[in-house]
Amino acid sequence: MPRYRLTIEYDGSGYNGFQTQAGQPTVQGAIEMALKAFCGESIRIAAAGRTDTGVHATGQVVSFDLEKAWPSRTVMNALNAYLIEEEVSVLDCAEVDPEWHARFSATGRKYLYRILNRPGRPALDLGRVWHMKKALDADAMHEAAQALVGLHDFTTFRDVNCQSKSPEKTLDVARVTRVGEEVHLVFEARSFLHRQVRSMTGSLVEVGLGRWSADDLKAALEAKDRAACGPVAPSDGLYLTGVTY
Numbered sequence: 001m002p003r004y005r006l007t008i009e010y011d012g013s014g015y016n017g018f019q020t021q022a023g024q025p026t027v028q029g030a031i032e033m034a035l036k037a038f039c040g041e042s043i044r045i046a047a048a049g050r051t052d053t054g055v056h057a058t059g060q061v062v063s064f065d066l067e068k069a070w071p072s073r074t075v076m077n078a079l080n081a082y083l084i085e086e087e088v089s090v091l092d093c094a095e096v097d098p099e100w101h102a103r104f105s106a107t108g109r110k111y112l113y114r115i116l117n118r119p120g121r122p123a124l125d126l127g128r129v130w131h132m133k134k135a136l137d138a139d140a141m142h143e144a145a146q147a148l149v150g151l152h153d154f155t156t157f158r159d160v161n162c163q164s165k166s167p168e169k170t171l172d173v174a175r176v177t178r179v180g181e182e183v184h185l186v187f188e189a190r191s192f193l194h195r196q197v198r199s200m201t202g203s204l205v206e207v208g209l210g211r212w213s214a215d216d217l218k219a220a221l222e223a224k225d226r227a228a229c230g231p232v233a234p235s236d237g238l239y240l241t242g243v244t245y
Contacts, residue, residue, distance in 0.1 A: 009060070046064065159195040203231075
């Protein structure tokens with residue numbers, strides 16, 4: 001059976017996350033329904049990351065098997081046709097080795113968090129950014145974020161419902177920059193804990209607002225206690241932007 005890899009983007013605002021849930025609109029459900037309409041097969045896809053409700057993606061990757069070998073371009077065009085009423089788009093499709101897997105073959109994942117930092121609320125990007133009226137010190141946020149880089153016990157920034165076997169993860173990149181009216185936070189790692197990025201972002205915003213110092217953030221990390229985490233950032237501004245293999 002041929003195996004295919006899709007690179008997809010989606011606006012997560014109208015979905016209850018990526019993973020299929022009975023009776024709820026999900027990204028996985030939309031793609032699997034499109035596959036069913038295309039080839040008549042009931043297919044379960046695998047994803048590089050299971051994004052939460054309201055989280056977006058510009059570089060999500062999924063894989064699946066088909067009984068018949070179709071040209072990759074045909075698969076991509078057909079799925080996009082059946083997804084026309086969904087906020088999901090297939091950007092690329094390729095046939096891959098039968099042993100290749102969207103999740104288990106991945107060696108890294110990259111997330112972007114967008115904060116619109118201005119007095120006026122968003123109109124065009126409503127639901128796609130976290131709006132912060134008060135000025136943020138992006139340089140202070142970046143400096144503080146470097147304490148998160150490396151191998152750490154991220155219990156403080158781990159959701160209580162996280163199913164990962166260990167709270168230890170290696171964060172390769174934590175970068176905060178100002179881009180016009182926005183503050184962008186970029187995080188890269190092999191894998192992340194449940195809501196780790198949103199938890200780290202919320203705490204870094206406390207630094208940006210002057211409520212926390214860099215030492216406060218480091219102390220929160222070293223506490224290994226969920227109660228030490230700052231407010232968790234909303235899902236609106238989070239994007240899965242890429243997966244490496």
